[in-house]
Amino acid sequence: MSTPMPKQELGSALPAARARLVRELRAQRIDDGRVLAAIGKLPRHEFVEDAWHTEAYKNKPLPIGLSQTISQPYIVALMTQLLLQGGIRKKVLEVGTGSGYQSAVLAEVFAAVFSVERIKPLAEQARARLRRLGYRNIHCGYADGGEGWAAHAPYDGIIVTAAAAEVPRALLKQLARGGRMVIPVGPPGHQQLRVIDRTPHGLEAQDVSAVSFVPLLPGKV
Ligand code: SAH
Numbered sequence: 379m380s381t382p383m384p385k386q387e388l389g390s391a392l393p394a395a396r397a398r399l400v401r402e403l404r405a406q407r408i409d410d411g412r413v414l415a416a417i418g419k420l421p422r423h424e425f426v427e428d429a430w431h432t433e434a435y436k437n438k439p440l441p442i443g444l445s446q447t448i449s450q451p452y453i454v455a456l457m458t459q460l461l462l463q464g465g466i467r468k469k470v471l472e473v474g475t476g477s478g479y480q481s482a483v484l485a486e487v488f489a490a491v492f493s494v495e496r497i498k499p500l501a502e503q504a505r506a507r508l509r510r511l512g513y514r515n516i517h518c519g520y521a522d523g524g525e526g527w528a529a530h531a532p533y534d535g536i537i538v539t540a541a542a543a544e545v546p547r548a549l550l551k552q553l554a555r556g557g558r559m560v561i562p563v564g565p566p567g568h569q570q571l572r573v574i575d576r577t578p579h580g581l582e583a584q585d586v587s588a589v590s591f592v593p594l595l596p597g598k599v
Contacts (some may be wrong), residue, residue: 404439404559413458425442462487468489468534470492470536472538475501488534524548538561541593546594559573
């Protein structure tokens with residue numbers, strides 16, 4: 379068994395570990411400076427349990443308990459970059475708060491973030507964590523995000539971090555004109571990351587890459 383790295387040591391290794399991650403993302407064609415700056419700045423280790431601290435700056439997903447995962451940094455970066463390419467950066471809805479890491483990345487590049495999670499302990503943990511880290515522009519909700527968050531709609535951006543069999547109608551309804559949704563769609567093993575734009579001529583969709591997400595589930599627990 380390997381001995382966990384003492385906190386102090388991790389602390390001094392942090393800037394180098396983050397810089398390495400940013401270089402890896404650049405090599406994977408993440409080229410939006412705002413996204414790279416956010417990932418270069420955020421303490422991803424604060425979003426996972428202590429046992430995973432030394433893995434936190436590797437480009438891979440990690441468990442966050444209750445059978446859920448914090449997404450791979452590359453996927454977080456890709457989805458954020460796709461949303462930014464949609465153009466408008468005011469209000470974004472995230473479905474699947476999980477650890478809150480993606481919410482924090484969004485909060486660095488959007489004016490206001492609304493994020494919903496269906497598992498109560500995760501929703502509460504993420505809310506407390508994001509408050510502790512000083513984010514005032516993230517609003518966390520405990521709800522079935524398949525229904526969106528109608529009270530604050532419409533959204534310029536909608537990002538879903540769990541895979542849906544089909545794009546939920548409620549989310550399409552809450553997407554503003556000129557807005558963009560990024561959502562993984564399809565059954566396990568056959569998911570595609572889909573980008574949907576609400577253009578003046580209606581909805582336009584394109585699939586951009588194969589992905590692997592936990593499922594979007596109905597109801598809250
Ligand atoms: N964005 C997260 C990724 C978490 S994994 C992060 O950065 O850590 C996906 C999350 O989606 C899980 O926490 C899961 O509970 C949540 N989820 C699944 N279906 C949901 C639904 N219908 N509404 C809200 N959250 C949902």
